[in-house]
Amino acid sequence: MTGATPRAVIFGCAGMRLSAAERALFAQAQPWGAILFARNIETPEQLVALTSDLRDAVGRDMPVLIDQEGGRVQRMRPPYWRNWPPALEQCLHAHDPARAMYLRGRLIAAELRSCGLDVNCAPLADIARDITHPVLHNRCYGTAVDQVVAHARAMARGLMAGGVLPVLKHIPGHGRAQADSHLDLPVVSAAHVDLTQSDFAAFRALADLPLGMTAHVLFSQLDANLPATLSPTMIGLIRKEIGFQGLLMTDDISMHALNGPVSARGNAALAAGCDLVLHCNGDLNEMAELAETCPALEGGALARSDAALSLRSAPDDSDLAALDAEYARLSA
Structure with missing residues (x-):
């Protein structure tokens, strides 16, 4: 294994196998990690x-990431992997929802680890509201700060017990967004004091988690011009007011909430204080462009990466069949 310092970027790939061009780019660019989607998944063996x-x-x-939240956002699906209900449905209706979320995390981790995946882009600490866009609403873990914190903490604990690192998202909060950031830039006009008491409070209570992901949301009362991912003001708030000291990645830099070439977006995110640029669509030309502009990790970002990766461990020795049965009882 090489001792190359990883670059401040995470790449996707186009299909179910690496092409020769992708393999060469990964070898040359040395991304911090890779992220997989449904387009990359066929069978456990593959x-x-x-x-x-x-x-x-x-x-x-290298860390290999996936979005395996459950509900609409699960890249691994039947017949080889479990079909998980939407998180909000489980959190509001399960018997002992915190325990159910722990078991959900632990069982998801077992499925991921069995296929070589060791980072899951979950839990969410966004608060579901009546106004929350449908793309996010039933993915949330509750409608109040205390619910969200308890359930997100349980999910993170379950993932880590199964040897999978959690990624806390979407910092500093996506729950008030009324637009889909995959397509448009959401604008939240809430006052700072209101955000501090609700949205930011949920993330503050989870700020010790090792990895986090930003929100492509513009908070107009705090930075009228830039979405959080690209805003030095908002990244500073994430670090100081919220207190998140873990390794911070962008949400997908190719989403339509952001404008301009991906290299400019990536540079702006890193300049704002993000540690890693996440690029998901598998476009080889865009990845090559980012490989030219995203530097090797150094300084605080490298230290945060080392701290996060030091938490990777083998799964505990839980009886998965017993946990599965318990989860079924609590979710009935």
């Missing part, structure tokens, strides 16, 4: 081969 090939291409034990 997924194991792909995660192995990704690590082989960079020559190190």
